[in-house]
Amino acid sequence: MGIRLAELVERFGGELIGDPATEVVGIAPLTDAGVSHISFLTNSKFRAQAGQSQAAALIVSPNDDALVAETYQGARIVTKNPYAYFARVAQLFESLTAFVPPAGIHPTAYVDPAAQVDPTAHIGPHVTVEAGAVVKARAVIDAGCYIGRDAVVGEDTHFFANVTFHARCTIGARCILHSGAVIGTDGFGFASEGGVYIKIPQVGRVVIGDDVDIGANTTVDRGALEDTVIEDGVKLDNLIQIAHNCHIGAHTAMAGCVGVAGSAKIGKHCTFGGAAMISGHITIADNVFVTAATMVPRSITEPGQYTGFYPMAKNSEWERSAVVVRNAAGLREKVRELEKQIKAITTPKTLQEDES
Amino acid sequence: MGIRLAELVERFGGELIGDPATEVVGIAPLTDAGVSHISFLTNSKFRAQAGQSQAAALIVSPNDDALVAETYQGARIVTKNPYAYFARVAQLFESLTAFVPPAGIHPTAYVDPAAQVDPTAHIGPHVTVEAGAVVKARAVIDAGCYIGRDAVVGEDTHFFANVTFHARCTIGARCILHSGAVIGTDGFGFASEGGVYIKIPQVGRVVIGDDVDIGANTTVDRGALEDTVIEDGVKLDNLIQIAHNCHIGAHTAMAGCVGVAGSAKIGKHCTFGGAAMISGHITIADNVFVTAATMVPRSITEPGQYTGFYPMAKNSEWERSAVVVRNAAGLREKVRELEKQIKAITTPKTLQEDES
Amino acid sequence: MGIRLAELVERFGGELIGDPATEVVGIAPLTDAGVSHISFLTNSKFRAQAGQSQAAALIVSPNDDALVAETYQGARIVTKNPYAYFARVAQLFESLTAFVPPAGIHPTAYVDPAAQVDPTAHIGPHVTVEAGAVVKARAVIDAGCYIGRDAVVGEDTHFFANVTFHARCTIGARCILHSGAVIGTDGFGFASEGGVYIKIPQVGRVVIGDDVDIGANTTVDRGALEDTVIEDGVKLDNLIQIAHNCHIGAHTAMAGCVGVAGSAKIGKHCTFGGAAMISGHITIADNVFVTAATMVPRSITEPGQYTGFYPMAKNSEWERSAVVVRNAAGLREKVRELEKQIKAITTPKTLQEDES
Structure with a gap:
């Protein structure tokens, strides 16, 4: 029922660090994996979980490998794309148990x-x-x-x-x-x-x-x-x-x-x-x-x-804002009007006359 | 296999300009039509393509007909609604080859x-x-x-x-x-x-x-x-x-x-x-x-x-605008505040006192 | 075929005001109910319709009952949740006629x-x-x-x-x-x-x-x-x-x-x-x-x-506002600029120098 790590590396590549004869019987997430599972680290922020995983082996990226090795004691398969590697291993395990409909x-x-x-x-x-x-x-x-x-x-x-x-x-x-x-x-x-x-x-x-x-x-x-x-x-x-x-x-x-x-x-x-x-x-x-x-x-x-979706809010806030959005053109008009008025205030009289 | 233009006009109306005995074997768009196809002009902006079409015949509106006739040499069926006419001709051709399930x-x-x-x-x-x-x-x-x-x-x-x-x-x-x-x-x-x-x-x-x-x-x-x-x-x-x-x-x-x-x-x-x-x-x-x-x-x-959908933008632009939209009511408040302040500046003191 | 009101109250609870022997043959909305139907009042604003209903009986809340009794002459089943009561009565009537597929x-x-x-x-x-x-x-x-x-x-x-x-x-x-x-x-x-x-x-x-x-x-x-x-x-x-x-x-x-x-x-x-x-x-x-x-x-x-959907408007209005919404961040910038300018106008020179 189990698959040796050597066989995984032979099929899917990657560098194996650990015992090639180790057998795994399934693939599981870091926190769920038991001692006969292989697991995977697809996001560096879960490195800490890797150290505590019971998994017999871990699929890990070159970037994460050194740090993972500090705390994790099992075997590692180091590969550039652990998520793709996980997918292939999962497909392999599924194929062993999947029902094959008869011809x-x-x-x-x-x-x-x-x-x-x-x-x-x-x-x-x-x-x-x-x-x-x-x-x-x-x-x-x-x-x-x-x-x-x-x-x-x-x-x-x-x-x-x-x-x-x-x-x-x-x-x-x-x-x-x-x-x-x-x-x-x-x-x-x-x-x-x-x-x-x-x-x-x-x-x-x-x-x-x-x-x-x-x-x-x-x-x-x-x-x-x-x-x-x-x-x-x-x-x-x-x-x-x-x-x-x-x-x-x-x-x-x-x-x-x-x-x-x-x-x-x-x-x-x-x-x-x-x-x-x-x-x-x-x-x-x-x-x-x-x-x-x-x-x-x-x-x-x-x-x-x-992107283009309306940002969600509490309904009461949405109601207040939606009226404004519905007439956003009117609001812009008001802003333009204010700009004119302020320009009229701040521009020296003589300049205003020159512009007209 | 073919259908004479005379038969089309008899079934679906329209004015035929050209040889009623001409046979067509199918309907196709202007640019795809071969010499035994009938084609159609449903939008005046494609008039130029009509002139270059190899179609044996063309369904065309009274509006477009004169200009089309300048460059297009084949037969024309002139009808008020060429798109509806096209639909009917296409239905006719389909009915000739469609599988009819048995009773x-x-x-x-x-x-x-x-x-x-x-x-x-x-x-x-x-x-x-x-x-x-x-x-x-x-x-x-x-x-x-x-x-x-x-x-x-x-x-x-x-x-x-x-x-x-x-x-x-x-x-x-x-x-x-x-x-x-x-x-x-x-x-x-x-x-x-x-x-x-x-x-x-x-x-x-x-x-x-x-x-x-x-x-x-x-x-x-x-x-x-x-x-x-x-x-x-x-x-x-x-x-x-x-x-x-x-x-x-x-x-x-x-x-x-x-x-x-x-x-x-x-x-x-x-x-x-x-x-x-x-x-x-x-x-x-x-x-x-x-x-x-x-x-x-x-x-x-x-x-x-x-209409009412949020206008799409590059995601980074959308992010900047969505925050404002979410609080559009706040923006309007600010504009109202500005309007008050400007009114206070531009209105002569005596008038302001009268209003209060 | 009919069900006595007594049976309804026995099954589903509620206080019956009227003749328990009254039989009803189906459930219908206030305005559609005939003299052998039971009907229901689930929203106080339809109290007036209740008075004119021909229904033999009415399912009504304690809140509405007194006012309904002023105009409505039939029997009433008073219950806290008339809509849920209606659902149960409707299920009962449906079960009497529904087709039951054979085992x-x-x-x-x-x-x-x-x-x-x-x-x-x-x-x-x-x-x-x-x-x-x-x-x-x-x-x-x-x-x-x-x-x-x-x-x-x-x-x-x-x-x-x-x-x-x-x-x-x-x-x-x-x-x-x-x-x-x-x-x-x-x-x-x-x-x-x-x-x-x-x-x-x-x-x-x-x-x-x-x-x-x-x-x-x-x-x-x-x-x-x-x-x-x-x-x-x-x-x-x-x-x-x-x-x-x-x-x-x-x-x-x-x-x-x-x-x-x-x-x-x-x-x-x-x-x-x-x-x-x-x-x-x-x-x-x-x-x-x-x-x-x-x-x-x-x-x-x-x-x-x-909530978060774009408020619908006539298409022409939407078009004018959507441009503004798409660049709402730009509009806020303008408002901020105006705020600065007005502050510059309204703040006494000496204060402005202190702030800088």
Whole structure:
């Protein structure tokens, strides 16, 4: 059941200081770790806790190692990015105990005879796979999922229960779609005539790269004429809305409840805090960080952090200030008026006449 | 495969300038259109692109036609609303290739013997139709949908995969419910007693008119005692929440992530930008446009556009300003104090004494 | 069909003034109630309506009773909390007519042989119950639900159609999960290395107490290493996101579209208005009320109401004020400058020299 530290270093690198034969059976936070756990120090301010940890081994950065060694007696794996190292070790431990769904099609699933399901893929109970759809090697499609006509699901991709993946959309390898995610709904496109809406058919697709995670109940609309595109490594949390024709650059991450309106083009390596709202038809540069609860009304061309939410206060204080904010233009007018009056007072008469 | 321009004009009106026998095989934007496509000019600022388009034909407004004709050599269909015309032509082309699900009940579906499903309707795999439910002619119920007891689904209405439509709710003709939409959940109604909540049974229904579209993972709660009502032609995007007892007027449209609290009465022909939030028990007039990310805390009695989101800035600028905004009432106090002081300086002494 | 007033008072308490043999057949608002209904007065300002109500009986507070008796001729049940009394009477009437799903497993459901389903539980069509899962007495699992491996569903708990409840999560007694709710998704946890995200396995659970209601399409993520916890009596509306490792105290209620970021600790008896957004890793005291559309960026240690949304205005007014708000720090600078200048004017020269 245990893994020797030597094996960890062999798999994931890092410098081992201590006995390579030491075995660990799991990974745990500093304060929770027992004597057969490995733990990790990802923030220097917890150095003191490290000294008191019972963990058999510690993943630590070169910066922290010397100080940690003063108080901590166990083995250390020194590595530049202890948090990433922790993630890999945790994945390894999880893989040892995780349930692996069997290859094959559950008897209660419906797979159209014209669909292609790789024999190594898992198709769970009550799944529907429509004609022309392709499910590639080792893909796992859990109970109740729907895969539309001519859709393509890549190798090792996992749909948790009750995902809806519509016709002609494609998703790459090693992706995770969480329960309730809906990919490839019609975009919200209408022409207005005499106050009545006429639906514009949405004939584009959703095209998703490799290593993309999409959260529970998140929705991604298909493009109107062209495709909605989500590049490699994008991570979307729960309850996010991505509208038609959006393009999300590689390795961009969005926290829960974010909304992105139609045709927004978002760069690579961006991060969006929860409930950030992105307007349609705008462009956001690479490496932009939008704070939670911020409305982005226009394009952002420079990397950096952008924010725009109303600062919370006790309700009574907010009420007093909100009236002023609502008429902030009026307050500025008053200040301008005061500036004029003071100028009139402080400026010598002759100068005033010269100016007029 | 192609459609003659004569046929388009016959179906949808407009004045054709060019050869009625010209055939087009699809519709595409100005810059993408090939020689067998029809394209459209919906915004005068793209007139220049029209001249360079390879499209065999162009849908154009009377206003733009003369200038377009100077550079564009193909056929033109002149019509007052080219965008609506485009929508109709696109619908026509889509209908030629769209998959039409067969009439009848899929063998894996469960339809209660006491439900009435029209023989022309389609019931997909793993669908559940409870007792007393009615599914009318040519309705299409895709895989995994749930239709509750005594619910009614109108003619030609389409539920995409995994829609939940609860007991006793009704929906009219030609509606579209997108995947994951949940109609008829219990409203959020509780009485509080000694700090504990007691559920108030929600016994109203959701009553939906004709030609209504409801987006993916959008939720509409049933009324507490009366009904939640969505009138004809309403268009709701994805991830919208409509609480119990709301009434949404005909031909109102809401973009994604909007929330409407209980008992709000919303007029006809309104539009709501994404993530707009509507308070409960308020009334919104017809023809109101609420900007995205705006909280509507009170009734709106006049048509027009209403806005209220914090203007985004670089985070460091926002931090400096947010402190001031949080205490905007304090700033106004200071300005009032300054006004008094300046008045004291500028007002002749005798006048000041008179005022006191 | 009817219930005698005597029976109501026997079940729910209160002082009956009038004929105990009077029968009522349902409960309705003051203005809608007919002669065989019981109605209720929960707000003194509607006393006038009470006088005109046709209701056979009225639930009324001691405070209102004397005035109501002047104009209203029917029977009265006097009780301290008429709204809670109304809720209980309404529940009683609903229970008389509500459909009770039969015990047993629907033939189209898939229940793993290694799952334990109590014989009094209802498992609806197309449900999946994985190995090791436990469904306790009188639980109702409607069509299309998914219950993961080793998950536990308590007595009398009701999952409406299409709920997803993931592996190892537990939920107590008398809970209601509404359609599309997803419990136990992986939390949004990644380590970043070289601009690429590495998934951190989410091995905690979601642990839900008794008498909890969770709304349609609401998502609750499992903990990363520890558990996400929702205590007894919590009420969550639709489309809410609860991130990993959150802890929500007993009898706290959240309206629709609220988002709670990871590791937030929320007290008991709190209420959150719609679309309130709670930052991660913060603590909120008991008895806090957060107004709708408010972003909570930091811990709240004192009970009370907190607010922070931008006050809505006509768009043109908002545009004028938003520019000022965006540069509120600049406006304060101007005011400070004015204060200095006025001080310079009003302070006698000699004093000014002393200060310097």
